[in-house]
Amino acid sequence: MPLFKYIELNSAGRKKRGTIDAASIAEARRTLRAAKVHLLEINSAQKDIHRQLGAGTRTISFRRIKQRDVSVATRQLATLLHAGIPLVPALSALVEQLSAQPLEKVFAPIRDRVNEGIPLAKAMAEYPGVFSEVFVSMIRAGEATGTLENVLLRLAEIAERRTNLTNKVKAAMAYPAFMAIVGLSVIAFIFTYVIPSITKLFLEMNRQLPWPTVMLMRISNFIQDYFWLLIIMLIVIIIAPIFWSKTTKGRRAWDRIKLKLPLFGNLNRKIAISRFSRTLAVLLASGLSIVETLDLSRQVVGNTVISDVVEEAKNAISHGAGIAESFRRSGVFPPIVIHMISAGEKSGGIEEGLTNVADAFDNDVEVTVKALTSLLEPVMIVLLGIVVGFIVLAILMPIFDINRAIV
Structure with missing residues (x-):
């Protein structure tokens, strides 16, 4: 499901940022209004995906990420899980292994999302330029079974x-x-x-x-x-x-x-x-x-x-x-x-x-x-x-x- 970012005005009159998963921006607005959120602005989080991946003023393009690198990272994550390491620590170890590589800027936010309780498949689905629909569907099935x-x-x-x-x-x-x-x-x-x-x-x-x-x-x-x-x-x-x-x-x-x-x-x-x-x-x-x-x-x-x-x-x-x-x-x-x-x-x-x-x-x-x-x-x-x-x-x-x- 797509991810949207929004800015609300809280009870203290201060601006507060947040994110919400919804099928569309209209559904996201309805959900926030039903929760009595004073909405100021809402946009697709995918538009800022390059900024999320950037380090400082530096941005990263998905074109720099090769599928060979994704397959290597996937096997490394499987090896960590096979060793009995829980998913979040395994993702942290993978991020450390990928230090200074383009994929680090992908797996670091994924680790943070999973740490917040978001399923791995859902976190990966936020990066369609890296993980295909087939990849995400298989991860979702693996988590379910x-x-x-x-x-x-x-x-x-x-x-x-x-x-x-x-x-x-x-x-x-x-x-x-x-x-x-x-x-x-x-x-x-x-x-x-x-x-x-x-x-x-x-x-x-x-x-x-x-x-x-x-x-x-x-x-x-x-x-x-x-x-x-x-x-x-x-x-x-x-x-x-x-x-x-x-x-x-x-x-x-x-x-x-x-x-x-x-x-x-x-x-x-x-x-x-x-x-x-x-x-x-x-x-x-x-x-x-x-x-x-x-x-x-x-x-x-x-x-x-x-x-x-x-x-x-x-x-x-x-x-x-x-x-x-x-x-x-x-x-x-x-x-x-x-x-x-x-x-x-x-x-x-x-x-x-x-x-x-x-x-x-x-x-x-x-x-x-x-x-x-x-x-x-x-x-x-x-x-x-x-x-x-x-x-x-x-x-x-x-x-x-x-x-x-x-x-």
């Missing part, structure tokens, strides 16, 4: 697995990307600086040049004449899709394209399904209902196409349909996922089945990434070789013609 320590460990594991998988994909694609950048840079340098110098020499010969040389010279002249236009076009080509994908229509279209891309479409699908399956398994293990877990899990998929399918499945399940059958109708989830979920439904171990699905797809993603890397590297080498070979051929052909004429 007395399994907070286990829930924290599961949350840390989910974040760590996601981070590790993302890092592996980035690391695998780093070398091909580096090769592409270096190759394009070298080619651009050749066309911009090297070929113009050689072109002058060829033009002074007053001889008919071979067509590869003529083509090379025309390409070089075009790049020189329209260099800045090409740079602007390149920037537009890169930036325009980014802004377009931020719109609702563009996001859906881009997510649909990502699932149909050659080579990468299947990889994107596996990553999304793995993320969804693992989150759903952990939420179910936390004691939440299947409808509630589906509603939360769809938020972490990262693809609106699959998210819409999960929403449709949730509606079907709420009307009595089975999980596996609902996913089968979508046509988005692979058969192996459907069969493993179906087996889990029959055996009563749906959480284990979903975890197995996530593990299998994580391994499959790693294998697929390695295969793509092995394929991309030689393809890029061949393409660069063809371009460089054409340039060398175009330069050498006139020289060979001159040698033949001299001989």
Whole structure:
């Protein structure tokens, strides 16, 4: 529930500050008036969240807080609770451990709120830029069932697995990307600086040049004449899709394209399904209902196409349909996922089945990434070789013609 801050005029005629939880600012006003509070001002506390996090005049942005740091702090808190330390002292120890780090400015107020008697989930919900709705819901379930320590460990594991998988994909694609950048840079340098110098020499010969040389010279002249236009076009080509994908229509279209891309479409699908399956398994293990877990899990998929399918499945399940059958109708989830979920439904171990699905797809993603890397590297080498070979051929052909004429 949102938090609001207010200023009242007490019986002594002095201003007094306070906070109140309410569904809306109107409800907060009604509650305060019913309590005969002489209200002067009321605002959302979320507007001042950066000031609450600041140290002196220094403020902190949630963008500086990485999810990797949140997962580490989550695991540390779980370890402290496992050692038998009560929640408030455990939070105090965590704040001390996080000294001078951005997260310290998050967990310190949370500790204070919990010390006032506010549930941990409610305190964390005041920082939506740090803790997702899935995170807060699992903490709430853990507090309700007395399994907070286990829930924290599961949350840390989910974040760590996601981070590790993302890092592996980035690391695998780093070398091909580096090769592409270096190759394009070298080619651009050749066309911009090297070929113009050689072109002058060829033009002074007053001889008919071979067509590869003529083509090379025309390409070089075009790049020189329209260099800045090409740079602007390149920037537009890169930036325009980014802004377009931020719109609702563009996001859906881009997510649909990502699932149909050659080579990468299947990889994107596996990553999304793995993320969804693992989150759903952990939420179910936390004691939440299947409808509630589906509603939360769809938020972490990262693809609106699959998210819409999960929403449709949730509606079907709420009307009595089975999980596996609902996913089968979508046509988005692979058969192996459907069969493993179906087996889990029959055996009563749906959480284990979903975890197995996530593990299998994580391994499959790693294998697929390695295969793509092995394929991309030689393809890029061949393409660069063809371009460089054409340039060398175009330069050498006139020289060979001159040698033949001299001989």
